[in-house]
Amino acid sequence: MSDLDVRELDPDDDAAFGAWHHVYEVAERHELGDVATTWQLEEVRAAMRDGGSHSWSGGWCGVVDGETVAAGWMRTPLLDNPELAEMTVHVLPAHRRRGHGSTVLAHLESVARERGRRVLNGLASWPYDAGSDGAGASGPGFAAARGWMLALSEVQRELHLPVPAGLLDRLARDAARAHSSYTLRSWAGPVPDDLLAGWAEVTSSLATEAPTGDLDLEPEVVSPDVVRERETTIAKQGRTKYNTVALDADGVVVAYTDLATTVHEPGRAYQWGTLVRGEHRGHRLGVAVKVANLRLLQDERPDVRRLTTYNAEVNAHMIGVNEALGFVPVARLGDFQKRLG
Numbered sequence: 001m002s003d004l005d006v007r008e009l010d011p012d013d014d015a016a017f018g019a020w021h022h023v024y025e026v027a028e029r030h031e032l033g034d035v036a037t038t039w040q041l042e043e044v045r046a047a048m049r050d051g052g053s054h055s056w057s058g059g060w061c062g063v064v065d066g067e068t069v070a071a072g073w074m075r076t077p078l079l080d081n082p083e084l085a086e087m088t089v090h091v092l093p094a095h096r097r098r099g100h101g102s103t104v105l106a107h108l109e110s111v112a113r114e115r116g117r118r119v120l121n122g123l124a125s126w127p128y129d130a131g132s133d134g135a136g137a138s139g140p141g142f143a144a145a146r147g148w149m150l151a152l153s154e155v156q157r158e159l160h161l162p163v164p165a166g167l168l169d170r171l172a173r174d175a176a177r178a179h180s181s182y183t184l185r186s187w188a189g190p191v192p193d194d195l196l197a198g199w200a201e202v203t204s205s206l207a208t209e210a211p212t213g214d215l216d217l218e219p220e221v222v223s224p225d226v227v228r229e230r231e232t233t234i235a236k237q238g239r240t241k242y243n244t245v246a247l248d249a250d251g252v253v254v255a256y257t258d259l260a261t262t263v264h265e266p267g268r269a270y271q272w273g274t275l276v277r278g279e280h281r282g283h284r285l286g287v288a289v290k291v292a293n294l295r296l297l298q299d300e301r302p303d304v305r306r307l308t309t310y311n312a313e314v315n316a317h318m319i320g321v322n323e324a325l326g327f328v329p330v331a332r333l334g335d336f337q338k339r340l341g
């Protein structure tokens, strides 16, 4: 083990928080450069200060001789998945291979255990050319050495905006032929009251209805209150959501897609979820909601030039939708898992 002093992070301690975020940002950019998708400082801080009733987040600094060289981050859901803890570890490039990453990870694992968490998930990104298993990249090498298994392989893709209006029109028209009994609604910001219950229902099924590989996940709790709570955190984070849903003939929300921009990172947007409920698949609703949402984004935010998304490698249908829109692969993401005994 290394000579690292692991300290719990106080989100209100500006100096400690800045040092923590510096490690995280530099470590992510080291291998991924410009395609790294780091949370900005105030986005992490808002989540750590107040995750709401549904989740708790905390950070740890790994300090050597007064310098923060390693960073740990953990999130635990509070209303569902009672055994789950999500965690990441980052080490400044000049301080790697001295056991610091292992020391921080061991600390996070013991905190998880104290909190009754036995199912551990960790995310690591690596360059696209390193392939699905990430041979030679730091995250997969570290995960394997520490006894974590790769449970789900994802590909990060990026779309240069704007997508030509003619292409969006053609895709929307082709899809519309297959979904004539459904209606689409798009909006920016919080969910309209009349859609709140349906939105809570459809979005909470994403975690288990989208491909999850070998990840051990339970369904998320459905709660309109949590939707509102998350919106409060999103506002504090400086993020704005753009959303589209499809409603069936009875007005039930059966599909959705959402993406987010942030004031802390001008010019970029991030795709969040997209889901069509099982019994409503086959009507091209996936394309329909995505195209409508892109139109909304392009109309309201012509300044946004890059949209980033992640798809499980096995999610052929969603990848087909994304490729039709012009997304290209730029990096990979692995969801690693470990079960504590």
Ligand SMILES: CC(C)(COP(=O)(O)OP(=O)(O)OC[C@H]1O[C@@H](n2cnc3c(N)ncnc32)[C@H](O)[C@@H]1OP(=O)(O)O)[C@@H](O)C(=O)NCCC(=O)NCCS
Residues within 6 Å of the ligand: 027, 028, 087, 088, 089, 090, 091, 092, 095, 096, 097, 098, 099, 100, 101, 102, 103, 122, 123, 124, 125, 136, 137, 138, 139, 140, 141, 142, 143, 145, 146
């Ligand atoms: C992954 C990371 C945290 C490792 O930090 P670290 O301080 O170098 O880790 P350790 O020194 O404790 O490494 C422990 C073991 O992991 C393995 N390992 C670490 N980095 C590796 C690499 N680049 N390639 C292959 N194996 C690696 C080795 O077996 C190593 O033991 P060794 O040095 O005796 O061979 C760091 O490289 C990093 O910040 N990467 C970017 C972020 C990331 O991917 N985080 C991991 C996912 S949460």
